[in-house]
Amino acid sequence: MTDSPFKPLVFSGVQPTGSLTLGNYLGAIRKFVALQEDNDCLFCVVDMHSITARLVHDDLKEQTRSIAAAFIASGIDPKEHIVFNQSRVPGHAELAWIFNCVARIGWMNRMTQFKDKAGKDRENASLGxxxxxxxxxxxxxxxRATHVPVGDDQKQHLELARDIAIKFNNDFSSRIEEAGLAVPLTMGEEKVNAYFPVVEPLIDGPAPRVMSLRDGTKKMSKSDPSDNSRINMTDDADTIAKKIRKAKTDPDALPGDVEGLKGRPEADNLVGIFAALSDRTKADVLSEFGGRQFSEFKPALADLSVTVLSPIGDEMRRLMADPGALDAILLDGAERANALAEKTMADVREIVGFV
Known part of the structure; x- marks a missing residue:
């Protein structure tokens, strides 16, 4: 991590919209598990975000519990770190309103994810x-988290969070100092009195891009109508193996080097999945399986997938069978998170001038 006058703290959030997939595990959750070894972490189920694009969810409570179960089943320790759901901590919404007044409309209009999600009918999209x-x-x-693990799709939003922190610090600089809350922060060659850290991204090498098992040109998605297009984290061993066997391939043997995967999206995807699950490179995988047919490679990939994912799925199902216990974990996490958030909000109310 980069040097900062703020106490290092990692915040990670996952939205509860649909079943988590192998892509979510390899691209995010497995990285979260690694981060907890050397950092203080908050792992948040961002349920308030889930209603921005679709207001009504029949199973939002179940999905929220499912994300929490996935965190814990994958190896996150809810006693050493904080696992909670966003809506239980009022400070998120209160600070968001203040930040709505800090951020500029032009900043929001530039967000590419809004353009993608709103589509052509932007006038009908929610303000949220x-x-x-x-x-x-x-x-x-x-x-006042200092670091956030991000993928490519969230880099722009993290840049916005940095812009909001910088503008808040600048606009309220004198009040931050008067309240005795200033943290000396170096921005380029300038030293400023800051209250909020300028958050840094955590990018641990290129994240494996897991594609659909039915179309190697499309990202694996929990919203794809075909369940065979993805491996869900709650799939049992037989289902995982069956989906790998049915995964789309081409008729040629696997190439001997990575260059040979070009123009073969399905082959590239399956080799990439094997590499990610085994903590190897694609080149390493091809050194073992190059020249072999998919009829040999798929069983090996199925066995590896079951070995890694099946215990997580089993533990998720065990945890979700006792929603009361999961809710207790989330409540405990929310109480600990709220204690941190309320300290920040008391400072922010003083800085802004709220009585």
């Missing part, structure tokens, strides 16, 4: 969808 990057900034900064 437009403003949710402010809530994301509040999620992070209500804890």
């Amino acid at each position: 969808l437009l403003a949710y990057p402010s809530l994301m900034a509040a999620d992070i900064l209500v804890y």
